[in-house]
Amino acid sequence: MTIERIRGIDHPKPMWLWASETGLHATTMDRYRQAYRRRFDIEHLFRFCKQTLGWTKARLRDPAAADRWTWLIIAAYTQLRLARHHTTDLRRPWERPSTRPGRLSPTRVRRGFRYLRTKLPQPARAPKTSHPGPGRPPGSRNKHPAPRHPAGKRPQPETKG
Template structure:
C-alpha cells in the first residue's frame, strides 16, 4: 500500500505461480503440439481515484517472473502507471524534435541521429527552471520547474543567446555551385528490398487451412 500523487492510495495484491491460458493465436499460432505452462505472478492493483470523472476499477497485471518480493511487486505496478509518460516521450521526440523525420540511409547514421535527439531532450529537461512558460491560450499554467520539454522548447530561443557555446563561431561562406542544370544524378542511393508482406492468419483453423 502506497500513496501516490495522482491516483491517491494504491493497494496491490499478488499471487505467485499463476499461469495464463495460452491459445494457438498470434505468437503461438505456429506452435505444434500442446502449449507450455508459463508460470508467473498475478497482480491486482486498486487506486482511490483516476483522472477525470471515471470510477476507479481494479487493474490486473501479470509478470513472467515468479517469487517476487513486495518491493518487486511495487516496482511493476509503478512501471505500469508510468507507461503513459514513456508513450508521450516517444510522441514528443517524433513530432516535436523530429526523430523520424530525416530519411537516413544507414543504421550508423540513425544511431548518431538518435543520440543527438537524446542529448537535445536532456538539455530541454535541464533548462526547465530557467525557461519562461510560453503557453497556448488553452493550456493551464504550470510551475517553472515542472514544464514539459515541448513547452521549454518554445522559449529556448530566448535562452540560447545566454548559454555558453563550446564550438567556435561559424566562418562566412557561400553555397556551392551544385549540380549543373539539366544533369542527372549518377550516384544513385542504395535500395533495400523490404520483402513481401504476407497476411497472417487470425485463427488457428485458418492457419491450418493456409498451410495445407
C-alpha cells in the same frame, strides 16, 4: 493490495493488475504497480520524440546513420530537460500555469528555447556570410546515384529448358 493515497489524486479508483506468478510479495506487487503507472511517461516520451523532435521523419538508408540520428534526438531531448530551469513558461491561453518554474514540460521548454540564447554567453563570433558552391551544372546527370536496396524476395534466375 489497497492503495491509500496516490500523489495528485484525492480518491484513487481501484487498480486491477494481473500477474501469472503465484505467491508474490507485497514489494514485488508494488514494483509492478509502479511500472504500470510509469508506462504512460514512457509512451509520452516516445510520442514527443516522434512528433515534435522528428525521430521518425528522417529517411535514412544506413542502420549506422539511424543510430546516429537516434543519439542526436536523445541529445536534443537532454538539452531540453537541462534548460528547463533557464527558460520562461510561454504557455498557450488554454494551458494551466506550471506549478513550479523548474518543472516545465519539454514542449514548454522548446517554446521558450529561442529566448534562451540571449541569456547565455556567446563564446564564438558570428559566422561569416558565404555564397553557396556551384553545385552540379544544370542539365548534367548525377554520376553517383544513391544506392537502392530491394526489399523482399530476389527474383529467381531464369533457367534454360
